[in-house]
Amino acid sequence: MMKTLENTTQQFESTFVSPMRSYTLAALDYYEKLMGAQIDAARAYSDMTIAQTRTWLDVKDADGFKKALESQQRVASDFMERVKGDSEKVTSISQSFAQKSQQAVEENTQKAADAVKQ
Template sequence: MSSDKNSVKNTNQQIESVFASSMRSYTLTALDYYDQLFSAQMDSARAYSDMAISQARTWLDVKDQESFKNALETQQKTATEFMERVKGDTAKVTSIGQSFTQDSQKMAEETTKKAAETAKQ
């Protein structure tokens, strides 16, 4: 009877060690990934809306030929800033995704290694 209890206890410890703790680690990594991704998207959305509102205000101030010329110049500058922002945001999201992928692969390898070691016991 004592042997059965030890066997069950050992099995539970192995399951905790190999699978449950690995799933918790993966879940934490996934939550961090989604938090970073959501934050990046919110920052981008805020920056894009600020640019759009600023441009709308610039065009509302057009009253003569000189202010029209200034609005066009501002629009060109904003378009350049927008493209740079998109490029930077794309790089940021790509980096976040690559980091998540690498962390996930590392965890999968560690879990597989633990499972193989546990199976040998």
């Protein structure tokens, strides 16, 4: 009786609890990385906006206006590069999570199949 209960407990652990724990850890890691990337991006975009606003507030004449326009073009270019980089970073984080999840499913499916054979 105790051996059967122990086997049932082990099967439950390996079939349900362990896979759920693995998935939860992977999901937590994914969301932590994703939120970090989003916070970094928001900070960078805010810094760009504040710097550009200060540039425009310093305009006092035609020469200052010209410099502000030139700065605006550089900032727009930098912004687009930043958005591209941030998009690639989020894509990489998501792909890594998908791969880890798929690998975990395959491993857990194999463990479940092995448990049923016992």
